[in-house]
Amino acid sequence: MAGRRVYGGGDGGSISGVSSNHSVLLHNRGGSFASEPLSALFLSGSSSSTSPSLLDCSGIGSRSMMSFEDIRGGNGSNRSFFCPFDNEDNGDEDLDDYFHHPEKKRRLSADQVRFLEKSFETENKLEPERKVQLAKDLGLQPRQVAIWFQNRRARWKTKQLEKDYEALQSSYGNLKADYENLLKEKDSLKAEIVVLTDKLILKDKERSNSVVSEDDKFGEEPPQNLVDEASKSSKLGCKQEDMSSVKSDIFDSDSPHYTDGVHSSLLDPGDSSYIFDPDQSDLSQDEEDNLGKNLLPPCIFPKLEDVDYSDPPTSSCNFVFPIEDNALWSWS
DNA sequence: TTGTGTTTTATTGCCTCC
DNA sequence: GGAGGCAATAAAACACAA
Numbered sequence: 001m002a003g004r005r006v007y008g009g010g011d012g013g014s015i016s017g018v019s020s021n022h023s024v025l026l027h028n029r030g031g032s033f034a035s036e037p038l039s040a041l042f043l044s045g046s047s048s049s050t051s052p053s054l055l056d057c058s059g060i061g062s063r064s065m066m067s068f069e070d071i072r073g074g075n076g077s078n079r080s081f082f083c084p085f086d087n088e089d090n091g092d093e094d095l096d097d098y099f100h101h102p103e104k105k106r107r108l109s110a111d112q113v114r115f116l117e118k119s120f121e122t123e124n125k126l127e128p129e130r131k132v133q134l135a136k137d138l139g140l141q142p143r144q145v146a147i148w149f150q151n152r153r154a155r156w157k158t159k160q161l162e163k164d165y166e167a168l169q170s171s172y173g174n175l176k177a178d179y180e181n182l183l184k185e186k187d188s189l190k191a192e193i194v195v196l197t198d199k200l201i202l203k204d205k206e207r208s209n210s211v212v213s214e215d216d217k218f219g220e221e222p223p224q225n226l227v228d229e230a231s232k233s234s235k236l237g238c239k240q241e242d243m244s245s246v247k248s249d250i251f252d253s254d255s256p257h258y259t260d261g262v263h264s265s266l267l268d269p270g271d272s273s274y275i276f277d278p279d280q281s282d283l284s285q286d287e288e289d290n291l292g293k294n295l296l297p298p299c300i301f302p303k304l305e306d307v308d309y310s311d312p313p314t315s316s317c318n319f320v321f322p323i324e325d326n327a328l329w330s331w332s
Numbered sequence: 333t334t335g336t337g338t339t340t341t342a343t344t345g346c347c348t349c350c
Numbered sequence: 351g352g353a354g355g356c357a358a359t360a361a362a363a364c365a366c367a368a
Contacts, residue, residue: 105341105362113340125355147342150355155340157356 108148112138116145120152 108116115138119130126134126149135142 107340107363128353144341146354148340151341154356 108138108140108144112140116148116152120149120156124149124153124156 116134119134123130126146131142131145131149134140134145138145
């Protein structure tokens with residue numbers, strides 16, 4: 001490890017300047033290598049009032065450490081970390097095994113893990129005193145306790161990220177459903193507009209016809225006041241810039257507003273201009289001209305006297321659109 | 333039994349804090 | 351500058367299907 005971290009010293013263990021994991025394991029399992037303070041630490045472990053009873057591994061002598069009583073009931077792989085030679089029948093074999101394969105890892109016993117888990121639930125950070133105490137109680141090196149907590153925190157973080165991801169995913173699903181509902185609503189409102197527009201065009205034609213027949217009564221030239229009124233009406237209804245702002249998104253279901261599925265402007269209730277932004281129109285100039293001149297002739301708008309302007313419209317059926325800075329509202 | 337994927341234990345290097 | 355945390359990673363242990 002290139003001398004970066006010296007295991008043991010600060011953690012209560014002692015590895016006499018040898019810092020590889022290999023050496024740590026030698027110390028753990030072969031107590032004869034342990035320095036005096038480390039031996040004292042582990043041999044005093046059974047005095048802890050909070051720990052389950054910790055056993056000295058008889059038959060191993062100074063090399064043996066302690067373990068939970070019930071850990072010993074497990075299979076070979078569940079032997080106590082510090083008491084790997086508790087099977088008297090093959091003790092020598094194990095001993096031999098350890099000194100020839102000192103790098104072998106041993107998993108913590110189920111009870112040790114339970115104990116650590118409980119401790120982790122209480123507090124997922126480990127103060128030095130607590131670390132030493134836990135190590136004492138479990139018959140582990142403080143360093144091992146620290147590593148366990150570190151790995152446990154990493155696992156916890158991963159799980160937390162998974163939870164957060166699921167929450168975000170479900171939130172996204174809800175937003176998407178809302179968005180799709182809004183799109184449907186928008187489509188139906190557009191259809192409604194088309195129907196009403198047709199009706200108005202029809203009505204206007206009828207009215208024109210009646211005007212023409214009235215004209216017939218007075219000769220070929222219409223009276224000047226009617227010409228003026230028609231001209232005024234035309235200006236009111238078809239100011240080109242007003243019309244483009246009205247038409248662009250009404251007739252544009254593929255507006256760039258919606259290119260990414262969830263558009264911030266759409267979702268932002270503070271952005272009242274999102275529906276009628278003229279810059280967002282993707283119609284050609286010809287189409288726009290047609291919309292301005294033909295599709296929405298001046299007469300599709302009700303005459304001023306036919307509309308109640310006392311309250312701003314809340315329904316799209318009014319033909320006056322509930323938008324801020326709408327030129328239609330600046331007529332009066 | 334063996335191959336393979338997953339979990340657990342441990343190391344390394346970098347970073348921050350005191 | 352040392353201690354400790356974290357991310358990335360290695361490697362042993364384990365689980366399990368074929």
